[in-house]
Amino acid sequence: MHRFPSFPAACLLAALATAAPAAGQQVVLYRCTGADGQLTVQNSPCPPGSQQREQVVGGVAATPGAATGPTSTVRTANGEFLTTSTDQGTRLLDSATLPRGQAAEPPRPQRPAPPPLHRCLSREGDRYLSEVAEPTPRCIPLRTVGLDGDPAAGAGQACEVVRDRCEAVDAADACQAGRDHARQAQTRWRLAHPDNAAWRQREYERIAAIVAASCGD
Numbered sequence: 001m002h003r004f005p006s007f008p009a010a011c012l013l014a015a016l017a018t019a020a021p022a023a024g025q026q027v028v029l030y031r032c033t034g035a036d037g038q039l040t041v042q043n044s045p046c047p048p049g050s051q052q053r054e055q056v057v058g059g060v061a062a063t064p065g066a067a068t069g070p071t072s073t074v075r076t077a078n079g080e081f082l083t084t085s086t087d088q089g090t091r092l093l094d095s096a097t098l099p100r101g102q103a104a105e106p107p108r109p110q111r112p113a114p115p116p117l118h119r120c121l122s123r124e125g126d127r128y129l130s131e132v133a134e135p136t137p138r139c140i141p142l143r144t145v146g147l148d149g150d151p152a153a154g155a156g157q158a159c160e161v162v163r164d165r166c167e168a169v170d171a172a173d174a175c176q177a178g179r180d181h182a183r184q185a186q187t188r189w190r191l192a193h194p195d196n197a198a199w200r201q202r203e204y205e206r207i208a209a210i211v212a213a214s215c216g217d
Contacts, residue, residue, distance in 0.1 A: 029055045114174040114214040117181055120166040129181040130166060137163045175215035182208045 031053040032046035033039055046052035118130045139159035169177045185207045189200035 027057045029057055031055060112214055114178050115210060117169045117177045118166040119169060120164045122164045123162050129177060129184060133166055135164050135166065137161050178211040178215055182211050
């Protein structure tokens with residue numbers, strides 16, 4: 001009885017030649033995959049508890065060029081090349097390409113990139129995240145006085161235009177910033193006046209959906 005593990009091509013060729021001394025004689029090989037994923041090639045049925053696949057192999061010529069019918073050359077796991085006859089469905093038993101009984105994990109769909117965010121600082125010292133680089137400027141009312149400096153005699157209205165300072169968030173911090181942005185939107189929704197609660201809720205749900213699609217939960 002001959003047992004052919006995953007040896008280099010020269011050893012496998014010698015074993016096949018011993019099992020089939022006459023060119024063209026067929027040999028039934030058994031590919032056995034153990035519970036640990038180890039592959040064994042042998043000419044007897046696999047032991048219990050392992051996965052078995054049978055392969056009919058045509059006789060291998062003892063000298064180069066003596067094989068009959070079409071041939072194919074395949075690279076083995078150790079980098080050597082072995083030429084085999086394919087006239088009767090012969091295939092190279094290569095441990096590097098044989099299945100191990102486990103299906104390959106399908107590739108995960110690529111997530112869209114997180115939208116750009118900006119960290120902003122207001123004149124009052126409040127920090128927040130914004131989806132625009134330049135938030136809408138604000139006009140802070142100014143106190144007016146009369147010509148004689150009397151506040152009671154002030155006429156008209158005046159305000160100071162204030163712009164918050166913002167800087168772009170680094171790409172490496174985009175997901176964490178997105179989650180912070182969603183939490184800020186949720187807080188604004190929870191603390192909103194009843195008249196504004198509905199659209200604050202929609203704004204939070206929009207941001208949360210974007211973050212989930214780009215960064216996961």
